[in-house]
Amino acid sequence: MKTPNFLHKLYLFYHDGFTHMTVGKTLWLIVIIKLFIMFVVLKSFFFPNFLKTNFANDEDRANHVHQELVTK
Amino acid sequence: MDLLDVSLVNWSRAQFTLTAMYHWIFVPLTLGLGIVQAIMETIYYRTGDEEWKKATKFWMTLFGVNFAIGVATGIILEFQFGTNWSNYSWFVGDIFGAPLAIEGILAFFMEATFISIMFFGWNKVSKKFHLVSTWLTILGATISAFWILVANAWMQHPVGMEFNPDTVRNEMVDFWAIISPFAINKFFHTVWSSWIVGALFVLGVSSWFLIKKRDVGFAKKSIKVAAAFGLVASLLTAVTGDGSAYNVSQEQPMKLAAMEGLYKGQNGAELVVFGILNSEKKAYNDNVDPYVFKIGIPKALSLLGYRDINAFVPGINDIIDGGYQTKNGVALSFAEKKEKGTIARQALSDYKKAKTANDTIAAAEHNAKIKANFDNFGYAYLDSPEKSIPNIALTFYSFHFMVMLGMFFILIFGVFTFISFNSKYDPEKYNWLLWVALLSIPLGYVASQLGWIVAEVGRQPWAIQGLLPVNAAVSAISTQSVQITFFLFLTLFSALLVAEIGIMLKQIKNGPNHE
Numbered sequence: 403m404k405t406p407n408f409l410h411k412l413y414l415f416y417h418d419g420f421t422h423m424t425v426g427k428t429l430w431l432i433v434i435i436k437l438f439i440m441f442v443v444l445k446s447f448f449f450p451n452f453l454k455t456n457f458a459n460d461e462d463r464a465n466h467v468h469q470e471l472v473t474k
Numbered sequence: 475m476d477l478l479d480v481s482l483v484n485w486s487r488a489q490f491t492l493t494a495m496y497h498w499i500f501v502p503l504t505l506g507l508g509i510v511q512a513i514m515e516t517i518y519y520r521t522g523d524e525e526w527k528k529a530t531k532f533w534m535t536l537f538g539v540n541f542a543i544g545v546a547t548g549i550i551l552e553f554q555f556g557t558n559w560s561n562y563s564w565f566v567g568d569i570f571g572a573p574l575a576i577e578g579i580l581a582f583f584m585e586a587t588f589i590s591i592m593f594f595g596w597n598k599v600s601k602k603f604h605l606v607s608t609w610l611t612i613l614g615a616t617i618s619a620f621w622i623l624v625a626n627a628w629m630q631h632p633v634g635m636e637f638n639p640d641t642v643r644n645e646m647v648d649f650w651a652i653i654s655p656f657a658i659n660k661f662f663h664t665v666w667s668s669w670i671v672g673a674l675f676v677l678g679v680s681s682w683f684l685i686k687k688r689d690v691g692f693a694k695k696s697i698k699v700a701a702a703f704g705l706v707a708s709l710l711t712a713v714t715g716d717g718s719a720y721n722v723s724q725e726q727p728m729k730l731a732a733m734e735g736l737y738k739g740q741n742g743a744e745l746v747v748f749g750i751l752n753s754e755k756k757a758y759n760d761n762v763d764p765y766v767f768k769i770g771i772p773k774a775l776s777l778l779g780y781r782d783i784n785a786f787v788p789g790i791n792d793i794i795d796g797g798y799q800t801k802n803g804v805a806l807s808f809a810e811k812k813e814k815g816t817i818a819r820q821a822l823s824d825y826k827k828a829k830t831a832n833d834t835i836a837a838a839e840h841n842a843k844i845k846a847n848f849d850n851f852g853y854a855y856l857d858s859p860e861k862s863i864p865n866i867a868l869t870f871y872s873f874h875f876m877v878m879l880g881m882f883f884i885l886i887f888g889v890f891t892f893i894s895f896n897s898k899y900d901p902e903k904y905n906w907l908l909w910v911a912l913l914s915i916p917l918g919y920v921a922s923q924l925g926w927i928v929a930e931v932g933r934q935p936w937a938i939q940g941l942l943p944v945n946a947a948v949s950a951i952s953t954q955s956v957q958i959t960f961f962l963f964l965t966l967f968s969a970l971l972v973a974e975i976g977i978m979l980k981q982i983k984n985g986p987n988h989e
Contacts, residue, residue, distance in 0.1 A: 415594060415595075415598065416590065416594065418594065418598075419590065419593065419594025420594075425535060425538070425539065425977065425981060426538065426593070428977065429538065429539060429542035429543075429977070430542070432542060432543065432970070432973055433542050433545060433546075436545075436546065436966075436970065437546055439966060440546060440549060440550065440553075444550075444553065444959070444962065445553055448557075448955070448958070448959045448962065449553040449554070449556065449557045449959070450556075450557060451556035451557065451560075452556060452557055452558075452560035452949045452950075452951060453556070453560045453563075453564060454556070460641070463564060464564070464640070464641050464642045464643070467560075467561055467564045467565065467642045468642045468822070468826060470561050470946070470950065471561065471565075471642065471819065471822065471946060472819055472820075472822055472823040472826075474855060474945070474946050
């Protein structure tokens, strides 16, 4: 069957690629740490979406922005 | 929110500036070095010369380092839209969302797919497929840049939308209008100037190898490619720079006036080649000379801005006072724009009240007023004409230093192209020139950042030109929260930058023969 062969080849391709990395291993570690800090720490705790967090629906969000724009 | 905490606006601005400039350290090198490595691999493919393969793999390693450290630094900017700039992100509606969505779906997946073949596929896939993957990787990165720049161009020149007072959002009505000539020129100027950064990097690093008398063959090959590529990129960037100035003169005359320190408009206006601004000039309408010293080319600004050596180029005073002829009729004064903006803002408030009261006739009348005056909506938020003027010194000096550096790049690439392609000359013998090339690496980055300072500082006070000033775009959050995240970013980015420089230097020192 061709499809399993292709998938197996694809798996081996990436497996070989990742296991034979040299400087890539350090880079991937940096990438993983960076993405963790950005998406798990920063996004979750410091960068809530202001409108989605504070207002339940689009009508309320529109009302808030409307109020902001006409009273600033 | 009648009294806006200016420090919130400034800290939000500072945070966006920090993160955007940081992101822009990595992107130009990705875009430029990506092309260099693709050119080298193409030469390898055509010649079969393994030395070109070695050179390609060396530069590809550095590309990988830069790409890995830089990846996702742009996402931080999107975080800020949702947190610090919620009024802005709501107001722009799907105008911003569409280009960023296309960027994410198409460009990112294209990069991610082919970059793995580029790095893992040596000796595993055919030479042709590997070469195609290398080109498609950089094409994916370039397509990413296209959509982001379309979004930014819309901020400078908002077109293709209609404001919906019910949703308080700008709704896209013409997708193709958003891909405006303004956007297209911005894209090419940004990408081609990024090619300069990549070419300078390769030229400088290769020069280091020659200075150290290491890997001489590899270094000379790389210098040839970098010099020729950089020369083409520099010349193309100059052409699109001219296009940028033309677009700015048509759509953002205040920015052009700031770029040139032009207060009083003139027919046949001169282009300032070099100048020192007078710090004694405190107000746009005092009679103090804006310059301590300047050298100008007569009529050149009129030619650049309006393709007519005798055209009138409005200065800051003219833009504020209005009354001069434009392509769209007589220019409105600041006072007139503010009046129209105030009408639009009041009409927005009245529209909502009418809708709440189910008064459809009044609602229709107010909606008509909004539409008739919406082009100047943002002026309602500016208390005085001074608020419509960007920082002149920062815009002026950034613009002029950027152009000076651009001229220098044409010169240095021209010289290196000449000596590296002419068999009578050997770059290895010109040690002083090699040092110039090495020390010029940061200048590409400086010029690139200066360009963004011109674009974004020159755009002030606007988040969206004419429609939404920065002070109306911020979220109603605490200044302290923005300060905390500012310093968090500063710490994180400093650590990443140190890591990048360290890994880069180590890989460069390893050289092209290290596997």
